[in-house]
Amino acid sequence: MDRDFLDNISCMGESMKLTxxxxxxxxxxxxxESPSVGNxxxxxxxxxxxxxxxxxNRQPWQVIHVTGMEKDHF
Known part of the structure; x- marks a missing residue:
């Protein structure tokens, strides 16, 4: 494994080591309570x-994004 890969990871705009x-x-x-993640x-x-x-390669995922009243009932 490339040692450089373990030393230089970009995570949320910051350069960090994988460890x-x-x-x-x-x-x-x-x-x-209030969502802080934009669509x-x-x-x-x-x-x-x-x-x-x-x-x-079956790609079995399903995603449901709910907001508002639907989210409260979920």
């Missing part, structure tokens, strides 16, 4: 997620 990225990962169990960011994340490998 730093892994160690900085956290789990979130409480979310803010353009959500769309980009979905597009990037669609590039993830899947078994036999």
């Amino acid at each position: 730093e990225v892994i160690q900085a990962r956290t789990s979130v169990r409480k979310y803010k 353009d960011i959500i769309r980009k994340l979905i597009e990037l997620g669609m590039r993830a490998p899947s078994p036999k």
